[in-house]
Amino acid sequence: MSTQPHTIVIKxxxxxxxxxxxxxxxxxxLHESGMRVILVHGGSHETNQLAELLGHPTQTITSPSGHQxxxxxxxxxxxxxxxxxxxxxxxxxxSLQASGINAIGLSGIDAGIWVGKRKSAIRSVVDGQTMIIRxxxxxxxxxxxxxxxxxxxxxxxxxxxxxxAVTPExxxxxxxxxxxxxxxxxxxxxxxxLLLSNxxxxxxxxxxxxxxxxxxxxxxxxxxxxxxxxxxxxKVLAAQEALEGGVAHVxxxxxxxxxxxxxxxxxxxxxxxxxxxT
Amino acid sequence: MSTQPHTIVIKxxxxxxxxxxxxxxxxxxLHESGMRVILVHGGSHETNQLAELLGHPTQTITSPSGHQxxxxxxxxxxxxxxxxxxxxxxxxxxSLQASGINAIGLSGIDAGIWVGKRKSAIRSVVDGQTMIIRxxxxxxxxxxxxxxxxxxxxxxxxxxxxxxAVTPExxxxxxxxxxxxxxxxxxxxxxxxLLLSNxxxxxxxxxxxxxxxxxxxxxxxxxxxxxxxxxxxxKVLAAQEALEGGVAHVxxxxxxxxxxxxxxxxxxxxxxxxxxxT
Numbered sequence: 001m002s003t004q005p006h007t008i009v010i011k012x013x014x015x016x017x018x019x020x021x022x023x024x025x026x027x028x029x030l031h032e033s034g035m036r037v038i039l040v041h042g043g044s045h046e047t048n049q050l051a052e053l054l055g056h057p058t059q060t061i062t063s064p065s066g067h068q069x070x071x072x073x074x075x076x077x078x079x080x081x082x083x084x085x086x087x088x089x090x091x092x093x094x095s096l097q098a099s100g101i102n103a104i105g106l107s108g109i110d111a112g113i114w115v116g117k118r119k120s121a122i123r124s125v126v127d128g129q130t131m132i133i134r135x136x137x138x139x140x141x142x143x144x145x146x147x148x149x150x151x152x153x154x155x156x157x158x159x160x161x162x163x164x165a166v167t168p169e170x171x172x173x174x175x176x177x178x179x180x181x182x183x184x185x186x187x188x189x190x191x192x193x194l195l196l197s198n199x200x201x202x203x204x205x206x207x208x209x210x211x212x213x214x215x216x217x218x219x220x221x222x223x224x225x226x227x228x229x230x231x232x233x234x235k236v237l238a239a240q241e242a243l244e245g246g247v248a249h250v251x252x253x254x255x256x257x258x259x260x261x262x263x264x265x266x267x268x269x270x271x272x273x274x275x276x277x278t
Numbered sequence: 279m280s281t282q283p284h285t286i287v288i289k290x291x292x293x294x295x296x297x298x299x300x301x302x303x304x305x306x307x308l309h310e311s312g313m314r315v316i317l318v319h320g321g322s323h324e325t326n327q328l329a330e331l332l333g334h335p336t337q338t339i340t341s342p343s344g345h346q347x348x349x350x351x352x353x354x355x356x357x358x359x360x361x362x363x364x365x366x367x368x369x370x371x372x373s374l375q376a377s378g379i380n381a382i383g384l385s386g387i388d389a390g391i392w393v394g395k396r397k398s399a400i401r402s403v404v405d406g407q408t409m410i411i412r413x414x415x416x417x418x419x420x421x422x423x424x425x426x427x428x429x430x431x432x433x434x435x436x437x438x439x440x441x442x443a444v445t446p447e448x449x450x451x452x453x454x455x456x457x458x459x460x461x462x463x464x465x466x467x468x469x470x471x472l473l474l475s476n477x478x479x480x481x482x483x484x485x486x487x488x489x490x491x492x493x494x495x496x497x498x499x500x501x502x503x504x505x506x507x508x509x510x511x512x513k514v515l516a517a518q519e520a521l522e523g524g525v526a527h528v529x530x531x532x533x534x535x536x537x538x539x540x541x542x543x544x545x546x547x548x549x550x551x552x553x554x555x556t
Contacts, residue, residue, distance in 0.1 A: 050360075053331070053332060054331060078365055078369075081364045081365050081368045081369070082328075082360035082361065082364035082365050083360065083364065084364070085363060085364040085367070085368050085383075086359045086360035086361065086362070086363040086364020086365065086367075087356055087359050087360050087364065089363070089364075090359045090363050090385055090387055090388075090442070090450065091356075091359070093385075093387050093388055094387055094444065094448060094449070094450045095448075096448075097387060097390070097444055097448035098447065098448030098449065099448070100448075102389060102390055103388070103389075104384070104388040104389040105363075105384075105385070105387070105388050106382070106383075106384075106388075107368055107371075107383070109368055109371050109372055109375060109383070110368075110371055110381070110382040110383050110384075111380060111381075111382040111435055112375070112380055148433070151429070151433070155426070155429070157389055164368070166372065166375055169376060170372060170373075170374075170375035170376030170377070170378075171372070171376065172368065172372045
């Protein structure tokens with residue numbers, strides 16, 4: 001048994017209509033109750049908007065297996081840094097500071113918090129044809145600087161983390177923030193991971209909001225993978241990676257409305273568990 | 279006598295034509311030699327460019343005494359965060375990481391590194407008339423979280439710091455980065471402060487590049503204040519504040535060309551000293 005305080009990693013998405021500072025009051029409560037809280041955020045919608053304004057509109061890559069990701073050339077990475085690391089990260093930190101929480105905003109580049117390899121080739125399906133892209137600045141988090149994150153938590157800080165990550169060679173790479181949050185939860189032996197966004201949970205049928213899967217255990221992940229479409233695929237993958245790393249509970253739920261963290265922790269959304277669901 | 283390693287704070291400006299990653303090789307050398315290095319950067323030129331592109335062009339405020347500053351409303355602060363905390367900060371950190379230096383990029387908001395009060399009223403001279411601006415998000419660094427910065431330095435990290443700062447109430451404020459660097463040098467009992475930018479030093483006559491003041495001591499600061507025009511006024515004020523706080527040497531010099539740090543440390547530019555210049 002771990003003797004560390006209860007540790008929770010909360011990922012808040014950056015899709016349209018999500019205000020990550022909506023979580024601030026509850027994060028302050030959790031922190032003040034003695035929990036260790038790590039917030040991870042996205043910024044995709046605002047990045048799309050800025051990219052459009054700057055004349056470099058977003059291109060989405062769809063892999064042959066249906067995973068979607070942002071085409072990230074050097075110009076896109078600069079825009080990405082501006083929104084994720086600049087506007088969103090510092091606005092969230094400012095909001096937490098205004099609630100009396102000593103937050104610290106960091107990208108995965110800083111202090112080598114998220115290190116991973118760049119993908120040397122990406123397959124992209126365009127009009128039914130598979131193309132190979134070789135200059136994309138994307139990858140996957142392979143190691144987390146847990147020692148440094150522990151030192152921040154020990155100092156009473158709330159880390160607010162955001163992509164990009166960095167390669168061992170020091171190149172910034174776009175990474176999926178859900179899976180980066182899962183890697184962080186694993187590395188910190190977190191008790192819980194919440195993946196909050198503008199979807200309320202995993203639906204068996206994406207067109208039927210009554211088809212929500214409420215509970216699922218690690219033995220039944222195939223069901224979840226089969227149900228997941230589009231960006232939900234990464235969330236289910238993140239959930240699986242967290243469970244496999246020993247995180248007891250992962251919840252996919254809504255970041256909107258009143259007290260979204262409390263709702264996600266008390267059964268709203270889709271809850272993934274290490275223990276068999278009876 | 280302090281027993282801490284030699285500590286140097288380097289501020290690199292954000293004016294036109296300056297590439298802050300030009301300093302990376304020398305910062306890596308200083309760090310590897312065992313020195314403690316803290317980098318502070320600006321981002322004014324890129325902020326002006328982005329503000330223009332986004333249809334919210336920069337307005338400059340000139341105080342009755344001739345000090346110049348950026349008019350910072352909420353929209354400007356968002357643009358400011360994007361460039362300073364996002365693009366420039368993370369590009370500098372990426373460059374240092376690529377040189378094998380474990381850098382960490384932070385704004386003054388993060389972990390309460392730079393705390394100060396917001397100015398409740400700013401006097402601005404427009405066409406000879408003095409106006410009062412009450413909603414400007416600007417201020418001055420009054421305290422530095424030296425304990426946290428020491429913990430980063432003790433962990434072998436190179437902090438890369440940038441405005442904004444934050445008020446005790448948790449509101450982000452634009453602060454002058456030269457003076458924030460001076461406050462940081464004071465708080466860390468630094469041995470040296472370098473203020474590097476696209477000017478080569480303090481000129482007695484701004485129109486005569488042969489009129490450089492090479493050395494000046496704290497007893498003769500009036501000379502420097504009288505010579506300084508425009509944005510140089512803040513650099514001289516920063517130099518004075520650092521000297522008064524016990525920093526032995528401050529150099530105003532060029533950030534461009536080959537080995538700008540070595541040149542500034544070996545006599546190029548204007549060197550301010552606590553000890554009398556003979």
